[in-house]
Amino acid sequence: MKSKSSIAMTFILVALIGYYFISPFLFLRSLSESARRGDGDVIAYDVDFPAVRDNLKSQLGEYLARKAVAGSSGKRNPFAKFAMQILPAVGAQVFDAVVTPDGIAKILSRHVQQSGDSPMRPSLWRGEFAWLDLDHVRGLYANVRHPGEVFAITLERRGIFGWQVVGIRLPLDQLL
Numbered sequence: 001m002k003s004k005s006s007i008a009m010t011f012i013l014v015a016l017i018g019y020y021f022i023s024p025f026l027f028l029r030s031l032s033e034s035a036r037r038g039d040g041d042v043i044a045y046d047v048d049f050p051a052v053r054d055n056l057k058s059q060l061g062e063y064l065a066r067k068a069v070a071g072s073s074g075k076r077n078p079f080a081k082f083a084m085q086i087l088p089a090v091g092a093q094v095f096d097a098v099v100t101p102d103g104i105a106k107i108l109s110r111h112v113q114q115s116g117d118s119p120m121r122p123s124l125w126r127g128e129f130a131w132l133d134l135d136h137v138r139g140l141y142a143n144v145r146h147p148g149e150v151f152a153i154t155l156e157r158r159g160i161f162g163w164q165v166v167g168i169r170l171p172l173d174q175l176l
Helices: 004-037 040-046 049-072 078-098 101-112
Strands: 125-133 136-143 150-158 162-169
Touching: 004 040, 004 101, 004 125, 004 150, 004 162, 040 101, 040 162, 049 078, 049 162, 078 101, 101 162
Parallel strands: none
Antiparallel strands: 125 136, 136 150, 150 162
16 A cells, blocks of 8 residues: 555655646636736736847748848839838837737737627637647747638746747738
């Protein structure tokens, strides 16, 4: 017969392992509630702003590169070439201004809002979550009304049970 202490230790170990794997989902729930309330102080703690800015700037660079390649097969437009040269700098400044606690709250609140005032109505956004590795989780949110509009958030483990937002992928094709 096992001793009570070994049963208790086993129970504690199972509870800690369970919490280890459920903690990012609890974090996402807390983050969405903070976004709904517009609580910039909580969001300031939950987001790695330099990482998110770099992530968004690289997305803009990739998007502009795709547009440049797609545009190079069409007619030559000198303004388009000029715009492609200055857009990365302008975009970087925009992201620097937008990636603040209040800006992130606005971005996130758009993706966690309900489709109606009633709590009985389903959410406008549907999420799917995937573990990238033991320290990274990605949530993909698709707009029910516009399935091509996908928003993603990447979390990174900080400490044993803590998490922080390190990446946001915006549907740039729909925004620009």
